[in-house]
Amino acid sequence: MPDDIPLLIVRDLKSLDVADNGRPFASVLVIKKLAAKTASNGNTFYSVELGDRTGSFSCTVFNDSAAFEALKSAGEGGVVRIEAKVDFYQGRLSPRLGKTSALSEEELSAPGVLDNLVETPPEDPVALWTEFQAFIEAIAHDELRMTVRGVFEEIGETFRWSPAAVAMHHAYRHGLLEHTVHMARACKALLPLYSEVDADLALAGILLHDTGKAIEYEGTLATKRSRRGILQGHVVLGYQLARKHGIKARLDSERLERLEHIVLSHQGEPEWGAAVYAATPEAVFVSMIDNLDAKMGMVQRALRQAGDDNEFSERLPGLSSPLLTRKVPQVPPAAAQLKVEG
Structure with missing residues (x-):
């Protein structure tokens, strides 16, 4: 993919699919989980979950990454603006993080920012x-x-x-x-x-x-x-x-x-x-x-967050299985088919 491809502004993670693989994008996301771990060589890295109201993804950020200090500064529950490249691993969104910065209080208070980050139920x-x-x-x-x-x-x-x-x-x-x-x-x-x-x-x-x-x-x-x-x-x-x-x-x-x-x-x-x-x-x-x-x-x-191109969700721990997310085909009843054919 050419390096001069324009940056895609993503307002919901659910909109990304495998067709966007390798494409650079920018998004504002909340740090849902941030766990510091130690690699076998003694270096610290973060296991991170970032998301918005439509979904989330997990990734690993090492201490030599440009994103490491920004994530550390924002902390769990903080909000960051990221630039990354779309990547999918085993059918799951797993972007490669690049430039990352924490949002200021003023930026957080801008109309629609928090509403886009917080998932709520479909009912009022x-x-x-x-x-x-x-x-x-x-x-x-x-x-x-x-x-x-x-x-x-x-x-x-x-x-x-x-x-x-x-x-x-x-x-x-x-x-x-x-x-x-x-x-x-x-x-x-x-x-x-x-x-x-x-x-x-x-x-x-x-x-x-x-x-x-x-x-x-x-x-x-x-x-x-x-x-x-x-x-x-x-x-x-x-x-x-x-x-x-x-x-x-x-x-x-x-x-x-x-x-x-x-x-x-x-x-x-x-x-x-x-x-x-x-x-x-x-x-x-x-x-x-x-x-x-x-x-x-x-x-x-899982059905609400399912992408159009995915037949199954990722594995759901509570079900011990992925979930088939395709709708049941609307096939006419057998009796109706016979009547039509007759």
């Missing part, structure tokens, strides 16, 4: 929050409803903005709200099939199951775990919130114990972070819905 967050509050009010048991309401009076504003994870599922602004509303919708749809499940306990458990993540995660542009998140984890933090507000609302001991158990067991398996296995009808129900929506959240995000 304001509408999601309104629907979420309606689910709280749908809890018929007074003390249970007061317990849930009390938790969100304490953490509601943070909860509304929090991601549901650092990387696995719903890992973007408002992702925790989206995940919880989707679970509540599934709960409402599935409850008629399982009369053994107490509806109020199940719904309260769903609304509270991940509340500890509002404390576990921190960061505006790049999400990382807080001190309490590392030392206690969201399962314990959520249990503490449920217990605190259950006692305050004078929730009876039987329901409080069952509600706490839902929070403690919702991760399903101890190796996934559960404190205990689900051992009540409501806890099993909530755990299964959580697992379903977490995995479908991975599917939905």
Whole structure:
């Protein structure tokens, strides 16, 4: 490719494809992860993840690179302007970084800059929050409803903005709200099939199951775990919130114990972070819905970020597999075909 080819200004990473291979481009990206490592020769290098609202890529930057000091200065969560060459490795975007500089506060405040960097759910967050509050009010048991309401009076504003994870599922602004509303919708749809499940306990458990993540995660542009998140984890933090507000609302001991158990067991398996296995009808129900929506959240995000030229996504750790991202062909039903042929 000729050296004098004009610089491509990229406003979303998803627009780059293999046809652009070798082409120089410029983009403004957030440093989502920045980990210093040591090579076998003793030299320091960075393992970096850079991204915008449409996607991200990972690369290695050695200490003799022009980008090294700029990344070090900006730090994790910082925003940089990069110049690079498009490159794909095993079907994944893996550009070769060149000139890199950190954005100033004034540049960050320019219209549209932050909006282009922060991934958000496809649904309106304001509408999601309104629907979420309606689910709280749908809890018929007074003390249970007061317990849930009390938790969100304490953490509601943070909860509304929090991601549901650092990387696995719903890992973007408002992702925790989206995940919880989707679970509540599934709960409402599935409850008629399982009369053994107490509806109020199940719904309260769903609304509270991940509340500890509002404390576990921190960061505006790049999400990382807080001190309490590392030392206690969201399962314990959520249990503490449920217990605190259950006692305050004078929730009876039987329901409080069952509600706490839902929070403690919702991760399903101890190796996934559960404190205990689900051992009540409501806890099993909530755990299964959580697992379903977490995995479908991975599917939905991969489909949103899929390029037109890629048949499969990159490997999704939560699914242990790449995802087929091509839509099912719209083939007429066999009966209709026979009618046409006849």
